[in-house]
Amino acid sequence: MSSLLVSSPLVKTLRRLALATLLLPVTLPASAGPTNTVLPAKVQQALKASKIENSALSLVMLPMSGTDIPTIVNADVSVNPASTMKLVTTYAALELLGPTHQWKTEFYTDGPLRNGVLQGNLYLKGGGDPKLNMEKLWLLMRDLRANGVKQITGDLVLDRSHFVQPQLAAFNDDGKDDSKPFLVGPDALLVNLKSVRMIARNEGGKISIAAEPPIATIHIDNRVKSLPAGKCPGWPDVRYSPVKQADGSINLVVSGKLNDGCSGQTYLAVLDHAAYAAGSVRAIWQELGGSIQGGDRIDNVPKQARLLARAFSPDLVEIIRDINKYSNNTMAQQLFLSIGAQFRTAADADDAQAAYRVIRQWLTRKGINAGPLVIENGSGLSRQERTSARQMAALLQAAWQGPYAAEFMSSLPLVGMDGTMRKRLRRTALAGEGHIKTGTLNTVRAISGYSRDAKGNTWVVVAILNHPRPWGASSILDQVLLSLYQQKR
Template sequence: MKFIIAAVLLFSFSVHAQPVEANKFADVEKEFQSLAKKFGVQLSDLGMYATVGEGQDMKVLLDINSKKTMIPASISKVATASAALAHFPPGHKFKTQLLASAESKNGVLKGNLYLKGGGDPSFVSENMWYLVNAFTRNGITRIEGDIIVDDSLFDKVRYDVSRQKERVDRAYDAPTGAMSFNWNSVNIFVRSNGKGNGADVFIDPQNDYIRLVNKAKTVAGSDNKLLADRQDDKKFEGDVIHVGGSIGQGLKEVVIFKNITQPDLWAGYNLKSFLAQRGVQLTGSIKNGVTPEKADVLAESESKAIEQVVADMNKFSNNYVAEMLTKNLGAVKKTKGASLADGMQVINEHMQSLGVPADQYRLESPSGLTRENKMSSFAMWKVLQHLRNDFQVQPEFLTSLPIAGIDGTLKKRMKNSKAERWVRAKTGFLTNVVSLAGYAGIEDGNVITFSFIYNGSTDEAKIRSFFDNLLIYLVK
């Protein structure tokens, strides 16, 4: 229902908006200059383009270096979302399957169980439970074989070269795989256990892929000085995580998110754990491989609808989802081993189809987690304007964006101001890069389409405040 409401709201702007008054935005340039001076922003570091209204009533509000190519950071995901919504219709779902080529008898499957990934970025514990529960209805309680994880839909490149070269074990830098689970990250919960004692550490979901080394301590106070790092151990095929440092006894619980390194084995070990909890015994081990052509489907789980997956990407600027969607775009043309490069070709072809000037963008990463992407604010505006005008994708995209003062990466921005709930936009951030691109509604029914990019050395917090205050002015 919320998607329908969003569609009606934005569509009503197009139908019932009043003509833009000639003098209504007469002081925009003056306000812009005043705010730039207040926050110490150099105009040469900006690329900005904003319009209000549409058709013959469209008025350009800001045009600051709009044709200059700059590092866009995570607003790159707007182009990724546009291509994904163009190629996957609303309601499209990715499938994850359990299959077998051997027959079962008296509750025993005499052969391998295949876990086949369909590129679902949103496959989490709830989906695994659904898949396992569906599997148990086959009456199988023992698997005399291995769990074979088939993630052949995508290539084996887990960390694409378009990302920043330095790997970190944080959740936002999670690897990709056609068979992925829980954002390819693990939750580590740490609880204090009385001053002078150790600390209780829990892995969720608990499985044999993770080996936990707990050296954390409980100390006086309420400080969080916990450290969690992944350590190399060539004798162990999973990931070894060391938790150290200290947690204050005044803290009830602290959660730490860490990515894993091998999505296929990670998913396979979790499947084994979930099966065991339903009383299904596995005699073999976890391996990767390819499903036989004549294998029978024993259970199937569908992903969220594509519009909800796009929202997962945009609301929280999830780089993992951006790359998973891009490899799925590559899989549209390539049924095995789809790469990020295959998907980026589709995204760039989509950009060309929108008439985005070829000399004003270069996209190598779908997430923007790179300094190699380049885009002008006008090029980004062209994509936003397409998404605003194409009713086939408009409501889905609009609903995917963070809402000022309400949720996602804009939850704490423009809160309790005139712009709260009136701005929906994608954020972007890298060192010395701040960007914001989306829509601002005004009470007369008109909508401002804007694209703001900053590349410079001014404190990023000041730039965000500069952008926010300018939008607050435009809205009111």
């Protein structure tokens, strides 16, 4: 398993700040009064059934309405929150960047345009857009085409200077395939989450393998064997093995078996950011009837360059909905660096350090002690990130009382209905009654958000379980929500 580079400046900063404030209490702005410090009985039973000790679970249940008393258990333990860390990143972004914040992506040139021929280089400048998908890129290039550009005599130049990237090793949780899209890191010019959709079909005994977008630097070596017609499995036996070549291209060996009349698809991230962005631009431009005569390179847009076309992202409210509903790690990391880029100072080594500093300062201004907080990349896909259940609950309470409460709550998965909670508790009275963000690593199970009890009162609920063997722990956290709803403690 890869981890954060031990010698990186960010790690030293994270550890120094965490150690300096580890013993400070975290303010939980709750009303004075009695507090329950015992886990609900059914939660204790669920823990016992999974052979997990009570001390592994940190729990805060805090009423936002009604007269019930809060439950606070193991709330000050420093824990890894997994993807519930996205709540810190997204709510900080709402207040620091604003709900209408947008990102821009632009095409520039340093040469004249005559009779459809751009006599110079074409520059694509990234602005850190977390959601620059293929449709948006296609529309941007259609705009370029509508402005009279057809042939480009110079190079395709990628400007990826918007972020000052931290030096972090890629996260890989127990050897998972590093070509999986959820492991894609951030980039100032992030295109389509760097994902290629691979489609395998067997039509009449003939196997075809297609890549979308059809990037020229991905070479497909089709070794899939055809089987007679039969029942099509939900997960076809088609395997993709990428091999990077010396020139940066990818030889994608496709093996396995596929029945006649069947098909299957998967998503891969096999190219680096620059190769994917350049390959996508060239594929779309060719489909639009254009050509680029020069090569691909990375450089900054020169000051004298002329703007040709510009596209804006959806606003921040839509972005955080994608991040929280579907726990999108790449978009969360992109948003975290965007905070850093917005508030970076000369003293910051990179945008991750800047974002970490600014978020801690923001928490302090809100009356929430930032002591337990350690943020590496803002997504929770990390072994380094830390918070406490008390701190997370204080943040959720502040969000509930803040000006963007509706926008924030609506970004969280609805219990039993959508996002990462779609299949959980859907046949219970809790379906639709809670907005809950989930978190999962191989030693972490977590939920954080808002849920209602049977009397219609809303609660902040934070339950974070750190354990070497958290088998069945998702059902334990579901029991937390059920116990809260039923108010049987």
